[in-house]
Amino acid sequence: xxxxxxxxxxxxxxxxxxxxxxxxxxxxxxxxxxxxxxxxxxxxxxxxxxxxxxxxxxxxxxxxxxxxxxxxxxxxxxxxxxxxxxxxxxxxxxxxxxxxxxxxxxxxxxxxxxxxxxxxxxxxxxxxxxxxxxxxxxxxxxxxxxxxxxxxxxxxxxxxxxxxxxxxxxxxxxxxxxxxxxxxxxxxxxxxxxxxxxxxxxxxxxxxxxxxxxxxxxxxxxxxxxxxxxxxxxxxxxxxxxxxxxxxxxxxxxxxxxxxxxxxxxxxxxxxxxxxxxxxxxxxxxxxxxxxxxxxxxxxxxxxxxxxxx
Amino acid sequence: xxxxxxxxxxxxxxxxxxxxxxxxxxxxxxxxxxxxxxxxxxxxxxxxxxxxxxxxxxxxxxxxxxxxxxxxxxxxxxxxxxxxxxxxxxxxxxxxxxxxxxxxxxxxxxxxxxxxxxxxxxxxxxxxxxxxxxxxxxxxxxxxxxxxxxxxxxxxxxxxxxxxxxxxxxxxxxxxxxxxxxxxxxxxxxxxxxxxxxxxxxxxxxxxxxxxxxxxxxxxxxxxxxxxxxxxxxxxxxxxxxxxxxxxxxxxxxxxxx
Numbered sequence: 387x388x389x390x391x392x393x394x395x396x397x398x399x400x401x402x403x404x405x406x407x408x409x410x411x412x413x414x415x416x417x418x419x420x421x422x423x424x425x426x427x428x429x430x431x432x433x434x435x436x437x438x439x440x441x442x443x444x445x446x447x448x449x450x451x452x453x454x455x456x457x458x459x460x461x462x463x464x465x466x467x468x469x470x471x472x473x474x475x476x477x478x479x480x481x482x483x484x485x486x487x488x489x490x491x492x493x494x495x496x497x498x499x500x501x502x503x504x505x506x507x508x509x510x511x512x513x514x515x516x517x518x519x520x521x522x523x524x525x526x527x528x529x530x531x532x533x534x535x536x537x538x539x540x541x542x543x544x545x546x547x548x549x550x551x552x553x554x555x556x557x558x559x560x561x562x563x564x565x566x567x568x569x570x571x572x573x574x575x576x577x578x579x580x581x582x583x584x585x586x587x588x589x590x591x592x593x594x595x596x597x598x599x600x601x602x603x604x605x606x607x608x609x610x611x612x613x614x615x616x617x618x619x620x621x622x623x624x625x626x627x628x629x630x631x632x633x634x635x636x637x638x639x640x641x642x643x644x645x646x647x648x649x650x651x652x653x654x655x656x657x658x659x660x661x662x663x664x665x666x667x668x669x670x671x672x673x674x675x676x677x678x679x680x681x682x683x684x685x686x687x688x689x690x691x692x693x694x695x696x
Numbered sequence: 697x698x699x700x701x702x703x704x705x706x707x708x709x710x711x712x713x714x715x716x717x718x719x720x721x722x723x724x725x726x727x728x729x730x731x732x733x734x735x736x737x738x739x740x741x742x743x744x745x746x747x748x749x750x751x752x753x754x755x756x757x758x759x760x761x762x763x764x765x766x767x768x769x770x771x772x773x774x775x776x777x778x779x780x781x782x783x784x785x786x787x788x789x790x791x792x793x794x795x796x797x798x799x800x801x802x803x804x805x806x807x808x809x810x811x812x813x814x815x816x817x818x819x820x821x822x823x824x825x826x827x828x829x830x831x832x833x834x835x836x837x838x839x840x841x842x843x844x845x846x847x848x849x850x851x852x853x854x855x856x857x858x859x860x861x862x863x864x865x866x867x868x869x870x871x872x873x874x875x876x877x878x879x880x881x882x883x884x885x886x887x888x889x890x891x892x893x894x895x896x897x898x899x900x901x902x903x904x905x906x907x908x909x910x911x912x913x914x915x916x917x918x919x920x921x922x923x924x925x926x927x928x929x930x931x932x933x934x935x936x937x938x939x940x941x942x943x944x945x946x947x948x949x950x951x952x953x954x
Contacts, residue, residue, distance in 0.1 A: 471794055
């Protein structure tokens with residue numbers, strides 16, 4: 387079997403501020419990303435996603451554990467790791483006093499590309515990100531979404547073997563987000579590997595070969611989006627609209643959630659007809675839809691929070 | 697693997713400065729797009745020159761040399777602000793640190809880029825100096841060498857200092873205080889003999905005033921004794937090397953958080 391693009395074993399990180407108590411950001415995270423995969427890290431704010439990304443991209447020392455990028459230890463051999471990776475940091479901006487073209491082009495030069503290659507790749511990346519029209523305007527005059535696209539263009543132009551993207555589509559409109567997704571798919575087809583964090587669950591669902599849910603510094607669950615959705619107890623969601631739906635009557639079909647006055651039953655396809663028949667009998671409007679990754683995430687993380695409190 | 701593990705294998709020789717010219721180009725482009733900053737950086741020098749030209753022209757050579765040294769010295773203040781701005785406001789340092797660009801090249805490229813962008817007005821001051829007070833070869837060589845030292849010292853100081861802050865607003869008063877205090881108060885714009893005699897060794901131990909004194913001495917305008925020359929030369933060289941070596945080490949150390 388080939389060397390994984392990223393291999394993390396029992397990574398912990400404790401922040402020790404000068405004042406106040408120590409903060410355990412990671413508590414033994416282990417994960418593996420195979421070359422050519424697109425993998426997402428999901429988690430609430432402060433779950434430890436960015437901390438993990440920073441450690442894996444040589445920007446932060448772990449307290450213990452080991453991370454290897456294509457077999458190179460990120461702590462002992464950062465000089466070997468850095469040519470293999472490229473990072474879009476969270477909430478980063480391009481140089482305000484460079485144009486997107488200059489930002490991408492000069493970044494490629496700093497990575498050692500020839501001027502000819504840098505020029506060609508810059509043009510290609512700007513086109514992919516839909517920035518051609520504003521390519522020669524100073525970034526300070528661009529919108530937030532255009533600046534974010536400039537950051538993504540900067541690293542996709544590298545075609546580095548492993549790309550880390552920390553919330554890459556934040557602030558982008560739906561069209562721009564889809565442009566980024568397509569670019570990332572294109573990169574993995576060319577052989578790059580992608581590890582991203584996102585709060586857009588639809589993004590993780592359509593883009594990822596594998597999803598890791600991080601909660602309180604631990605891997606809570608992982609698998610394909612479909613596998614995670616199955617962990618909720620079913621693959622379909624039947625929603626009984628309006629108050630008055632007796633939730634107790636439906637508990638035998640699977641997990642029941644009550645939200646905004648509606649009852650949601652997570653179940654399998656072969657039980658749907660029974661539920662609909664009961665709803666019809668009780669004259670309750672019902673709709674059927676697939677379980678989304680967002681529901682799986684809310685249920686898995688919610689259960690974890692509940693267990694923690696309990 | 698523990699917290700005590702070293703930051704990693706340090707590349708040797710020229711490999712340690714991989715990407716320097718490219719980041720120099722990046723930073724020069726950034727600075728050149730900020731025209732008003734370039735102009736405002738020379739306001740104090742021009743005001744001093746006008747004052748001296750109006751009040752007593754016999755001091756003009758001191759003020760001209762001081763304006764050149766001060767302009768180079770304040771490159772450090774701009775490096776401080778730029779490094780902090782990139783790190784705190786843009787978070788771009790992470791983009792570059794997680795890449796083949798070495799931390800040393802990041803620091804030196806930034807320092808060089810700021811210097812290059814601010815050099816044209818310095819050249820104008822040099823031309824003015826040459827026209828009004830023609831430079832000897834020794835004088836020109838000494839001015840160049842001391843300016844080089846002032847740039848390296850102040851850039852290294854500015855870059856290292858920038859890493860201590862977590863808020864841009866906290867930086868502005870300190871950076872202005874640091875560079876104006878050491879660049880204006882001691883005899884940089886005026887002759888050493890006008891400075892209180894007991895404090896003259898202190899002035900000669902400070903890089904900007906040492907640079908001015910040595911340049912003026914080499915040009916024949918500052919009569920320094922051998923001891924004073926030695927003190928200024930050793931201080932300027934020693935402090936520059938020490939601060940530069942620290943900044944190179946610190947650039948690598950701080951490229952990865954603890």
